[in-house]
Amino acid sequence: MDTSGPVPPTRRLSTGEREQAIDRSAPVLPPALEIDENNYFENNAPPEYLDELARQCEEFVKMHGTGRIVLVTSGGTTVPLENQTVRFIDNFSAGTRGATSAEYFLENGYAVIFLHRQFSLLPYSRHYSHSTNCFLDFMEENDGQVVVSQQYQQQMRTVLRKYRAAKDRNQLLLLPFTTINQYLHTLRTVSVILQSAGPRALFYLAAAVSDFFIPPSRIPEHKIQSKAGGNKLIMDLDPVPKFLNRLVERWAPGAMIISFKLETDSEILISKARQALERYSHQLVIGNLLQTRKNEIVFVEPEVPETWIRLSDEQIKDGTEIESLIIPATIERHTAWIEQSK
Amino acid sequence: MDTSGPVPPTRRLSTGEREQAIDRSAPVLPPALEIDENNYFENNAPPEYLDELARQCEEFVKMHGTGRIVLVTSGGTTVPLENQTVRFIDNFSAGTRGATSAEYFLENGYAVIFLHRQFSLLPYSRHYSHSTNCFLDFMEENDGQVVVSQQYQQQMRTVLRKYRAAKDRNQLLLLPFTTINQYLHTLRTVSVILQSAGPRALFYLAAAVSDFFIPPSRIPEHKIQSKAGGNKLIMDLDPVPKFLNRLVERWAPGAMIISFKLETDSEILISKARQALERYSHQLVIGNLLQTRKNEIVFVEPEVPETWIRLSDEQIKDGTEIESLIIPATIERHTAWIEQSK
Numbered sequence: 001m002d003t004s005g006p007v008p009p010t011r012r013l014s015t016g017e018r019e020q021a022i023d024r025s026a027p028v029l030p031p032a033l034e035i036d037e038n039n040y041f042e043n044n045a046p047p048e049y050l051d052e053l054a055r056q057c058e059e060f061v062k063m064h065g066t067g068r069i070v071l072v073t074s075g076g077t078t079v080p081l082e083n084q085t086v087r088f089i090d091n092f093s094a095g096t097r098g099a100t101s102a103e104y105f106l107e108n109g110y111a112v113i114f115l116h117r118q119f120s121l122l123p124y125s126r127h128y129s130h131s132t133n134c135f136l137d138f139m140e141e142n143d144g145q146v147v148v149s150q151q152y153q154q155q156m157r158t159v160l161r162k163y164r165a166a167k168d169r170n171q172l173l174l175l176p177f178t179t180i181n182q183y184l185h186t187l188r189t190v191s192v193i194l195q196s197a198g199p200r201a202l203f204y205l206a207a208a209v210s211d212f213f214i215p216p217s218r219i220p221e222h223k224i225q226s227k228a229g230g231n232k233l234i235m236d237l238d239p240v241p242k243f244l245n246r247l248v249e250r251w252a253p254g255a256m257i258i259s260f261k262l263e264t265d266s267e268i269l270i271s272k273a274r275q276a277l278e279r280y281s282h283q284l285v286i287g288n289l290l291q292t293r294k295n296e297i298v299f300v301e302p303e304v305p306e307t308w309i310r311l312s313d314e315q316i317k318d319g320t321e322i323e324s325l326i327i328p329a330t331i332e333r334h335t336a337w338i339e340q341s342k
Numbered sequence: 343m344d345t346s347g348p349v350p351p352t353r354r355l356s357t358g359e360r361e362q363a364i365d366r367s368a369p370v371l372p373p374a375l376e377i378d379e380n381n382y383f384e385n386n387a388p389p390e391y392l393d394e395l396a397r398q399c400e401e402f403v404k405m406h407g408t409g410r411i412v413l414v415t416s417g418g419t420t421v422p423l424e425n426q427t428v429r430f431i432d433n434f435s436a437g438t439r440g441a442t443s444a445e446y447f448l449e450n451g452y453a454v455i456f457l458h459r460q461f462s463l464l465p466y467s468r469h470y471s472h473s474t475n476c477f478l479d480f481m482e483e484n485d486g487q488v489v490v491s492q493q494y495q496q497q498m499r500t501v502l503r504k505y506r507a508a509k510d511r512n513q514l515l516l517l518p519f520t521t522i523n524q525y526l527h528t529l530r531t532v533s534v535i536l537q538s539a540g541p542r543a544l545f546y547l548a549a550a551v552s553d554f555f556i557p558p559s560r561i562p563e564h565k566i567q568s569k570a571g572g573n574k575l576i577m578d579l580d581p582v583p584k585f586l587n588r589l590v591e592r593w594a595p596g597a598m599i600i601s602f603k604l605e606t607d608s609e610i611l612i613s614k615a616r617q618a619l620e621r622y623s624h625q626l627v628i629g630n631l632l633q634t635r636k637n638e639i640v641f642v643e644p645e646v647p648e649t650w651i652r653l654s655d656e657q658i659k660d661g662t663e664i665e666s667l668i669i670p671a672t673i674e675r676h677t678a679w680i681e682q683s684k
Binding site for chain 2 (some may be wrong): 078081082086087088089090091092094119122124125128129134135136139140141144145146147148152153156157159160161163164208210211212233234235236237239262264290
């Protein structure tokens with residue numbers, strides 16, 4: 001797999017991208033960054049199972065020859081603080097956005113590669129797995145048979161049918177990760193495989209990816225002892241190289257790429273989203289605030305004003321999921337991207 | 343609730359405990375420790391829901407008037423790195439030890455208070471909730487009814503019956519936590535309520551509790567920006583006060599207390615366990631190594647050699663759970679504790 005070659009010559013640059021290309025040679029993004037990104041994959045070994053995931057992914061992409069494929073990333077990546085990991089830094093994310101979005105993509109005919117944090121929410125099973133109800137509370141014994149209790153039958157039947165339909169059509173590929181390193185290696189591998197889908201590929205990067213990590217050279221082998229460091233723990237973390245640039249330019253040059261920006265401070269949300277767009281020259285940033293993320297999000301795109309998507313009071317009362325509005329709006333833009341790439 | 347009163351006069355001290363009492367006035371454990379522990383609860387507000395948990399717990403303890411009650415703690419506590427939490431430090435623990443142990447306590451007639459990390463494994467539902475199978479893979483539609491597929495019927499019926507039996511007898515109380523602060527407040531509250539059970543109360547502290555935290559005065563309000571600190575993240579954490587002492591002496595003076603010691607380095611496991619016993623003067627430390635924790639553990643008790651509990655090769659092949667050996671051995675010691683307390 002070629003992951004470090006030059007920008008493919010077939011790629012047409014927009015005005016914004018050309019400006020960006022100039023920016024990249026300026027001192028704000030020194031050549032050191034390039035080296036850091038290369039070094040990352042040299043110094044952080046791929047997970048052992050990666051070849052197997054690649055095989056599954058290649059088969060899946062081949063199977064969906066001319067259709068649209070979305071890579072949905074979901075859940076938080078972890079940063080191990082010890083080599084034999086007892087402690088790790090985690091990013092707040094149950095995977096709700098990713099799992100819910102995946103369902104709406106499936107219902108709109110997309111093939112979905114779901115790159116998710118292991119044990120985070122999955123499409124369809126999410127309706128039951130992380131409820132405060134114990135799973136067994138949905139069940140009862142009836143004539144010696146374990147069945148779903150009457151009051152849950154109707155909803156579970158609907159969910160089960162959708163799940164089976166996606167499964168029977170081989171529309172959903174589940175790929176797990178836990179650490180930031182597993183995530184980055186898998187993202188790179190899947191992206192390169194998706195090159196064959198060209199603009200039909202959509203990247204919907206909803207995972208909460210760690211910004212900082214401890215490089216393998218500095219990571220302790222054993223559990224950090226609580227007496228260490230005079231009873232204080234000082235942790236010194238390096239920034240995770242920003243790979244979105246690489247993704248846009250080299251790993252998936254023909255695809256449409258959507259990143260997410262989660263903030264807690266509403267004052268900086270739009271500017272951070274615009275910054276990301278300018279820095280990585282991709283097509284769409286979906287911004288959201290931790291506090292209101294289930295009820296409103298904002299589409300930030302190059303050269304146009306931002307578009308808010310909000311649930312109405314009535315929709316909130318009805319339990320409408322905001323992803324049922326986000327995905328059609330996203331698909332509209334993906335359709336335009338495919339048209340424009342012709 | 344009295345949580346800071348003097349050591350109750352009814353408590354008889356063993357030789358080891360008397361030595362410990364002397365040690366405590368020595369410079370290795372300065373008076374500052376005592377103040378730190380008091381300060382903790384003054385400076386870290388209780389979770390809002392604590393009164394409701396206390397109410398449920400009081401009712402539960404009253405209901406099990408003369409029977410044995412075990413508090414099982416399970417799963418890892420988190421340490422938020424931001425006030426509106428995006429990032430947190432977590433401790434590796436799915437809650438397998440706690441959830442599995444709770445089942446064997448229930449089957450041995452104990453009432454179980456299960457203080458667990460929210461969404462970690464629960465007794466009984468653990469057999470299905472964190473499997474790599476999607477929950478819906480266990481289900482099928484049969485004449486329009488959602489039922490458990492034939493191949494899973496027998497096992498699920500067994501599990502469901504045990505779960506229902508525990509539920510119908512009100513034998514299991516589920517109390518959740520997420521952060522270290524929620525855990526500590528709830529532990530204190532539950533312990534004081536359990537005082538009325540005297541030696542019938544058993545503490546089985548299997549949760550993976552954080553050793554370090556960021557005090558509220560130093561915690562940033564918003565998400566840490568990845569540009570902060572010259573592109574490096576330096577985190578400065580304080581040790582979590584050691585509350586086991588307080589638990590043994592004041593919160594639950596009559597109860598039998600078991601703590602766990604998880605290490606990755608076999609060289610230090612026993613010495614760390616002995617150290618904990620000496621420091622906190624409780625009754626039993628169950629030691630285990632991250633690598634082998636499902637197949638062997640060690641009981642470390644005051645004044646006697648350690649006792650290893652290991653699964654035989656045959657038991658490993660059969661899928662015997664080591665908790666089916668740990669719990670009877672634990673109950674034996676609890677029985678002796680009750681006898682000795684008369």
